[in-house]
Amino acid sequence: MATIRDVAARAGVSVATVSRVLNGNGYVNKETARRVRRAIQELNYRPNMVARGLANRKTGTLAVILPDIKNPFFSELARAVEDTARTGGFTVIFCNSDDLGSREKSYIEVLRQKYIDGIIIASNTLGEADVAYINDNDIPLVVLDRGPGVGDCAVFRAKNADGAKMAVRHLLDAGCRKVAHIAGPEELVTARERLKGYREVAGAFPWFDESLIVPGRFSVEGGKEAVRRLLERHPDVDGIFAGNDLMAIGALKALQRMGIKVPDQVSICGFDGVEMTEWTEPELTTVAQPIYEMGAEATRYLIDRVRGKAEPKAVVELDVRLIQRGSTRRGAD
Template sequence: MRRRARTTLVDVARLAGVSAVTVSKVLNGKGHISPETQEKVQRAAALLGYVANTAARRLRGGATRILGMVVPELVSPYFAELARAAADAAGRCGYDLGLFTTSRDPQRERERIQSLLGGMADGLLLVVPVGAGEFLSTLEQSQVPIVLINYFGGATHLPVVRGENYEGTVALLHHLLALGHRRIGFIGGAEHSGQAKERYRAYREVMRAAGLWDEALVQPGDFTRRKGLEGARALLGLPSPPTAIFAGSDLMAFGVMEAAQERGLQVPADLSIAGFDDSPLASLIPPGLTTVAHPIGDIAEASVRLLLEAIEGNPVRDQLLEFPSRLVVRGSTAPPKTPLP
């Protein structure tokens, strides 16, 4: 039995009644082609099941018009919103966004990156990469442009776009201290995350400067609701529990709210709760979550713009773009019932 031949660009052109050059321009979004002709070509391509061979096009020196994006996971509202914003930014520039997840697995991250660098995309957005050292050195030699997003690891020549974490955390803690809280619990983020390390560093330094540092008030986390729930249960079970809990992400803060509900505590009357990210749900879940807004839109726009500059051959090595975060006060924080001096 003979194998069916792959549908070619010439086949699409024949069915649409146009030239192969016209088909190529339509499918690559180039040139000034009438809407009627574009519709004919797209309909013919769909009928024939034509799929462009982007890897072959790359080998011929052409462009795929695809930007690859590798994220740890999409369960987090933060990563989902970042991916959406990047897709919108890419679309406005005539590019599609190919999204890959790693489940925070370094080996899987490497496999996804290698696939994208093998011709599947014109450039790569790598979000909170867990690979470091020798692997990053290898990426610096890539012929495919790469932009790192929210990277806080060792020195690299790759361009980096990120949101600020330290000052936003300081502002949040000063807000809680000004309300009269003295026992402020903290639930950290994922162990490998440079962002989590920055938030913990700010918490430790602010609490030490205020003479309020207590190791018992720190719980490990991983940015998930489950870890927020577990960490809050441990903190609220202390002989002298905190009057406020700062979770290293909004998703963990929602877990803290669940733990408070389990104990019959009212938020914020009995317990103030704060998060980080200002995810879409932060303003919707009663009483509204006090949090630190990360500039997701700015990060996505700048990352795509920087990557397109690199694709066009402009120098972007060693560039670092950092956008400020912003404290957002809502109903989940209030003065404690019995403020300490």
């Protein structure tokens, strides 16, 4: 395998000159640069990215820490990050934290030692001290979807409370008289914002009661369990707003197993807009986040941060939209 010294010898230049051509730093006259590039091609030389990273703390690599890669929402985000990073000339390392703060911290420490150029993280445990540690190590950071309440970092997320209000109003407009909410984990900012939006709309009606809110853990199984508990308390519920699409799918399956018709007896609306909401029968109405756009914008911002073209702190909230489908179309064929 050819080395940088082999390239220098073939081109008749110093190793430092080859390094300047590779990194695009410093002056090299055109003819010399052409000789170096020709030698690189003839020898099929591939730069050692680790060695270059040790020299200039740049490796052309971004890291993404996600809480659950099995969740289709995060899978779609991951695809957007990878596509955008590749277009920008970066490779991506993916880390799955399983929503464990200890694992996130372990990943952050390993990535710091690897001279990673920047980190995108979706986390419910990232705190001010963690953000400060990353900043102190001069690692550009972008928090995606799940953002900390404090800390100097950029955050990209959807308008969660607005989307929740949109969902509840849609269920009421569809003819529902009593709307319940299957909530995500209370430690998650996104879940709290969606719960807040639900309360703002539903709380204005005389039928509202806090017992209409049941936890669902952002999972299919959690959605199934929540429906059973909910109907034991309130058998007259005819509308359900689930805090994410996985819980909405679980709720739909549970209702169907109980012999309850959707949407004729109970209407359901989810949140996220993942592709699998089109695979259910009936197809699920959902409040769609611009998942791909969110991941792509966050990645472009991080690349700009790596290149010194963006401020370290920003909050970007993206619009959501309601996609009406069969789970709320009463009387539809």
